Amino acid sequence: MKMRHCKYQGCRKLIPYDESYCHAHELVMASKAVDEEIERKRLESVSQGYRASERHTRYANSEHSHELGHAFYHSQQWARLSARVKVRDLYTDSIDRLVYGKGELIVDHIVPRLVDEGRALDESNLWLLNREHHNRKTGLEKKMTTEQLKRMTKNDWIELLK
The missing domain is CATH 1.10.30 (DNA Binding (I), subunit A)
Known part of the structure; x- marks a missing residue:
């Protein structure tokens, strides 16, 4: 069976060639995809003015x-x-x-x-x-x-x- 290294930042675990990430980093990447989708939906639902004001934390000033x-x-x-x-x-x-x-x-x-x-x-x-x-x-x-x-x-x- 052909093996290669996990694609995650510096991970050296060997995995089957047809996979991209080891089990641990597969979960991390899935989590990132979920986060990106949640953020995309959230941004669609808020106004442009709110998005602009969001750049500052409420305690910044x-x-x-x-x-x-x-x-x-x-x-x-x-x-x-x-x-x-x-x-x-x-x-x-x-x-x-x-x-x-x-x-x-x-x-x-x-x-x-x-x-x-x-x-x-x-x-x-x-x-x-x-x-x-x-x-x-x-x-x-x-x-x-x-x-x-x-x-x-x-x-x-x-x-x-x-």
């Missing part, structure tokens, strides 16, 4: 944006790290284990960034959550003390969010 940590989440270092985590976890939510499109997942800190700033860029402290799970986790975090948050593990959060 806010004098309080630095307090909310937006500079951190707009850094190149965070962008690269969060993209790597999405590929590492194959666009799969850590709670329900379902694959989601790129825009539906949030790279989240298991121990919140503001609780332990030393782990803000620690890949082992990051996981993927869909928006619903992320919002529920954020609500629970607000009710917890700093000491409780520091002790929380990935498994603790999974139990709470299930």
